[in-house]
Amino acid sequence: MTSALGAQFARDVREQPAALSRVLVVNAAALRAARDLVRTATSVRLLGIGSSRHAAGLGAACLELAGIRADAPPAPGADVPPPVLRPGDVLVAVSQSGETPALVAAVRLARDSGCRVVTVTNSPGTLARQADVALHCTAGPERVVAASKSVTSSALLLRALAGDVDVDALVAAVTELLDADLTRLTAGAHPTHVVAGGLGAEHVAAEVALKMAETGGRLLTSEPVVEHLHGPAAVPATVLALVHPSDPNAQQLTGDVVRIGPDPSYELATADLADPASAAVLRLVAGQLAALAWSRRGGVDADAARGLSKVTRTA
Numbered sequence: 001m002t003s004a005l006g007a008q009f010a011r012d013v014r015e016q017p018a019a020l021s022r023v024l025v026v027n028a029a030a031l032r033a034a035r036d037l038v039r040t041a042t043s044v045r046l047l048g049i050g051s052s053r054h055a056a057g058l059g060a061a062c063l064e065l066a067g068i069r070a071d072a073p074p075a076p077g078a079d080v081p082p083p084v085l086r087p088g089d090v091l092v093a094v095s096q097s098g099e100t101p102a103l104v105a106a107v108r109l110a111r112d113s114g115c116r117v118v119t120v121t122n123s124p125g126t127l128a129r130q131a132d133v134a135l136h137c138t139a140g141p142e143r144v145v146a147a148s149k150s151v152t153s154s155a156l157l158l159r160a161l162a163g164d165v166d167v168d169a170l171v172a173a174v175t176e177l178l179d180a181d182l183t184r185l186t187a188g189a190h191p192t193h194v195v196a197g198g199l200g201a202e203h204v205a206a207e208v209a210l211k212m213a214e215t216g217g218r219l220l221t222s223e224p225v226v227e228h229l230h231g232p233a234a235v236p237a238t239v240l241a242l243v244h245p246s247d248p249n250a251q252q253l254t255g256d257v258v259r260i261g262p263d264p265s266y267e268l269a270t271a272d273l274a275d276p277a278s279a280a281v282l283r284l285v286a287g288q289l290a291a292l293a294w295s296r297r298g299g300v301d302a303d304a305a306r307g308l309s310k311v312t313r314t315a
Contacts, residue, residue, distance in 0.1 A: 006292050006302030008143035009215060013288050017175045019139040019149045020281075024160055024167055026138045031160055034118045034133040038063065038161055041116070042088030044070040047106055051147040051210060052094040052154065055120075057203035059092070059158025062277045065199070066162035072203075076102040087114035092158070096142070096150040098125030107131070120157055122150040145308040146214035148288050151207065152281050159277040170278040173271035174285050182293040184267045190294055191240035191258055193221050195228040196283060197247045199276035202227075204242060208287030215302035216295035225249045240290060242283040244272075260286045 024031065038044050044063055046056035056072045063070035073083040083106075085091060091110040093103045098121035107117050107130050119131040122142070128134040137153035152174075159165050194212070196205035201224035209222035221232060225241070226249050238258060243250035245263045260283065262272035270286050273279040295302040 005296045005300065006215060009146055009148065009302040010292055012142050012144060012148045013285070013292065014178055015140065016149045016152055016285060017171045017178070019137070019153050020156055020167060020171050020174065023138050023153045023156055024165075027135050027157060027160075030133055030135050031157070034135060034161055037090050037116050037118060037133060038068055038070075038092075041068070041090040042086060044068060044090045044092060045083050045085065046070060046072045046092040046094065046158070047076065047083065047103060048072070048094035049075040049100055049102065051151045051207055052096060052100075052120075054203040054207035054210070055151055055154040055158060056092065056094045057206075058155050058200035058277065058280055059094075059161065061200040061203075062159045062162040065276070068162065076106050082106060082109055085110050085113040085115045089113075089115045090118060091115050092118045092120065092161075093127055093131075094120045094154055094158070095127055096122040096137070096147055096154070098123045098127045100127075103127060104130070118161075120154050122153070144303045145305045146211060146291075146302065148211075152284055155277075155281050155284065159275075159281070162277075165275060165278065169271075169273060169275070170281060173273055173278070173282050177268075177270055177282065177285055177289070180268055180289070182268065182289060185258065185260075185290060186293045186297045187267075188258065189238045189256060190218065190298070191220060192237040193223075193228065193232060193235075193239045194287070195223055195225045195239055195241050195243070195253070197225045197241075197243040197250055198279055198283070200280045201225065204280050204283050204287070207284055208240070208242065208290065211288055211291035212294065214308065215291045216298055216300050217306065218294075218298075225253070228253075240287075242287060244279075260290065
């Protein structure tokens with residue numbers, strides 16, 4: 001039965017309102033300490049791999065918006081030079097498992113460089129033990145490899161580093177979205193491109209494309225809508241667009257476009273949130289639902305790991 005496909009991933013996705021509701025409450029004291037660190041830092045470097053890097057990128061955008069110098073360097077690897085760290089910097093390491101070896105090594109390097117370290121993990125482990133301040137997603141164990149509730153909880157924690165956020169509005173919007181009718185969403189051809197607008201557009205688009213790959217076994221390109229219009233828009237293809245209808249760049253999207261945004265005429269409508277970071281988190285949830293819907297339409301089990309692992313081991 002198609003609806004049974006991806007049942008465990010669907011459960012993880014549906015647990016997000018509860019996870020988002022509690023994460024800032026549970027981390028209240030640690031968040032105050034982490035805010036003190038980032039507000040006095042020369043710069044904040046946010047490091048992660050895969051979904052965690054996408055959350056880190058959104059977090060960097062939030063900190064920049066708050067006037068705190070921040071960036072998300074490339075994921076660490078054998079041919080990737082480590083980020084330049086100075087004693088006044090703060091490294092924020094984001095990892096759902098808390099055990100990713102490349103991040104553990106990066107944290108050790110940061111501490112050797114005299115940097116303070118904040119970690120954001122969903123499982124207590126090696127990273128959290130090395131942190132000056134450890135933030136915990138408290139999302140609970142994820143049943144499948146494709147991350148969902150840990151991603152949005154991480155993103156909300158990182159948003160909260162930049163200042164107060166209306167969690168109730170976000171939770172209400174996510175709850176409403178989870179009850180949306182996905183029938184229209186998968187009525188046409190499967191998308192080959194994901195574009196996004198708004199805050200952290202590059203990272204939102206990349207995370208949704210990753211979810212489509214992890215759950216449905218299809219590779220999609222991803223880019224902000226402005227980058228898409230610069231060249232990829234010339235390729236005849238179906239585009240999954242996570243945009244606000246008022247975005248003038250979004251109005252230039254033509255052809256076979258599947259739209260997700262705060263408009264009832266869209267294939268999947270989302271609430272119109274005032275906080276740009278909350279709106280980005282909501283787009284992430286919409287992308288998860290889209291990935292689940294298209295995997296089911298293709299008869300693919302979103303719960304299947306297909307060689308993936310929670311702990312990314314790279315050289």
